[in-house]
Amino acid sequence: MSTAGILRDAAFEAFARHGGRTAVAGGAEVLSYTELGRRIRDAAERLRGTLPAGPHVGFCLGNGPEYVVLYGATLAAAGLPLLLDASFNTGEIAAIRADCGLDALVLERSKAEAFDLPGKGEPLPFAGDVVVLPLAQSGAPTYRPRPDTEVCRFTSGTTGRPKCLEFSGHAVLSAARNWVEGTRMRAEDRTLCLAALSNGLAFNTSLLATFLAGGELHFFKGAPLTRPVARRIEEAGITRLVAFPTLYRNFVAPGGPARATLASLVYAISAGAPLWPDVREEFRSLYGLDVSDYYGIAETGPCTFERHAGHHRGLGEPLPGAEIRIAPDPDGADGEEGTGEVLVRTASMASGYLNHPGLFEQRVDAEGFYHSGDRGRLIDGRLHLVGRTQDHINVAGRKIDPTEVVAVVTALDGVEDAVAFPDEDLNREALVHLVVVAADGGLTKAVVADACRARLAPWKIPGRISFVREIPRTGIGKPRIAALREQLNARKEPAE
Amino acid sequence: MNEEEQAAAARRVRRLIYMAAGGKIQEEDLGNGETDLRTIGLDSLGYLNLLEGLERTFGVAIDLDQEEDHSFLHTIDNIVRYIGARSAQA
Incomplete structure (x- = not known):
């Protein structure tokens, strides 16, 4: 249960301060700050009248004004919003429910009907097809949040249990x-x-930040194709575009929108995965605007931003409240001088993983710096990343723990060994490459792919599956990924 | 579109799917034109790339919000029929 109310107070103070200005626009719906505050109060009353005190409310919904209203209403009702990935499957939601407790889900009506969850109540309709689905708890959740926790977000966890960040x-x-x-x-x-x-990028750069500044937050419904996105930017006079590298790549592909359509943009911000240098260059050439790379970590919040036009390399300087250090590589390492693991300390750090006690704390040193697992260096005060020291796979801004994918596959009959590691497709998009050792020839890629689709969220499904006779491992059993890549490249197996 | 134009459009759609999926789906995996693309690994990013490719290749504007039924994107045959119908309207 949330007791502090810091976010509720900050939001309502902003609503009062900015009054009649536009706060949120999505589709045909436009809400002023005053109207947004009123809608949140009304929705909070309905939640109080329906759900237990201090409800844990899971958000399993795409962006839109109703998301903001019900998020604010949960805070106003002294509840705890848990921002789930909208693509989480029933198994992942069940795991979160058992670990963290869920008194209700916010989602589309069709999804509420499709989810097979015990204790489902009658959906409460809100605007459009958005409903609040009450869930009767069959017992106390395994873990209780810290008293000052006001929001929870999720990162990938092992064996289908997303890690809940407080x-x-x-x-x-x-x-x-x-x-x-x-x-x-x-x-x-x-x-x-x-x-x-539900993504840290959107959450931290767009939601409360916009309201504190008194700006407008615009949502986009439908597939983010460059043509309608550009039309929206032009029609609404958008000044900041927050997007992932793929969108920028599509903008610079032949036949992209005209330069004039993006004339109102002051910042184009890319995050979630490194932006390809040639795309950044091409975007500047075509649209006259630098794409600002941003570096943030789910566990620490925003870390850097490049605000100076003319600086075309690196991920920018530390934001206020963020400190970055580079832990030198051990003697004998073959990295460039000054390169090492990126350590981050911010004022916006998570408190811990609710359902994995002690795990977060293991990665924070005595001085409070979080060990990111990324490798990089600082050049003229700007962060430059060169790779990762950990095995997490970053697919379109979502970090995937490869052990979760491997656990699904090794549970299959006939699988002797498996490993998953990051790879790229022909479009240079990151993907999960799963390599399997099968006991006999009976196991097919289709069987493995089907098992993954049945157990994993769509973005965790391997984009490439290969079979080998043996996975090379070190003396202590760690897979030798570089050797495995060489082996696969030499075989020139057709991509799957 | 006549039969010849439909066959040409289908070939272009097959190529677009291969490119949209970053090579993860081979053209031979596409089978006949009735294979459900969602079952052979065309993910949300692949669909995004495919929609961009369809818009630019065939000069049609595809607004998913305006289309109640998205099954026109599920198979190659459906895509070709949709492109043909939209071209005829233009």
Whole structure:
């Protein structure tokens, strides 16, 4: 149960301060700050009248004004919003429910009907086809959040149990304030956010930050194709576009939107995965605007931002409230001088993983720096990443723990060994490459792929599956990924 | 579209799917034109790339919000029929 109310107070203070200005626009719906505040109060009353005190409310919904209203209403009702990935499957939601407790889900009506969850109540209709689905708890959840936790978000966990990150109100407010200050966000800014609000990028750069500044937050419904996105930017006078590298790549592909359509943009922000240097260059050439790379970590919030036009390399300087250190590589390592693991300390750090006690703490050193697992260096105060020291796979901004994928496959009959590692497709998009050792020739790629589809969220499904006779391993059993890549490349197996 | 134009459109759609999926789906995996693309690994990013490719290759605007039924994107045959119908309207 949330007791601090820091976010509720900050939001309502902003609603009162900005009154009649436009706060949220999505499709045909436009809400002023006053109207948004009223809608949140009304929705909070309905939640109080329906759900237990201090409800845990899971959000399993795409972006839109109703998301903002019900998120605010959950805070206003002294509840705890848990921002789920909208593509989580029933198994993942059941695991979150058992671990963290879920008194209700916010989702589309069709999904509420399709989810096979015990204790489902009668859906409460809200605007459009959005409903709040009450869930009767059959017992106490395994874990209880810290008293100052006001929001939970998720990262991939092992064996289908997403890791629940707890954030205090102070941490979320600090992230928003530091983004406003560090990127000089103003009341005149109109942000079009194409990333899901469950993603740290969208959450920290768009939601509370926009309201503190008195700006406008615009949502986009439908597939983010460049043509309608450009039309929206032009029609609404969008000043900030928050998107992933793929969208920028599609903008610069032949036949993309005309330069004039993006004339109102002041910042084009890319995050989630490294932006390809040639795409950045081409975007500048075609649209006259630098794409600002941003570096943030789910566990720490926003870390860097490049605000100076003319700086074309690296991921920018630390934001206010963020400190970055590079842990030198051990003697004898073959990296460039000054390169090492990126350590981050911010005012917006998570408090911990609710359902994996002690795991977060293991990665924070005595001085409070989080060991990111990324490798990089600082050049003229700007962060440059060169790779990762860990095995997480980053697919379109979502970090996947390869052991989760491997656990699904090794449970299959006939699988002797398996390993998953990051790879790229022909479009240079990151994918999960799964390599399997089968006991006999009976196991096919289709069987493995079907098992993954049945057990994993869509974005965790391997984009490539290969079979080998043996996975090379070190003396202590660690897979030798570089040797395996060489083996696969030499075979020139057709991509699957 | 006549039969010849439909066959040419189908070949272009097959190529677009291969490119949209970043090579993860081979053209031979596509089978006949009735294979459900969702079952052979065309994910949301692949669909996004495919929609971009269809718009630019065939000069049609595809607004999913305006289409109640998205099954026109599920198979190659459906895509070709949709492109043919939209071209005829233009």
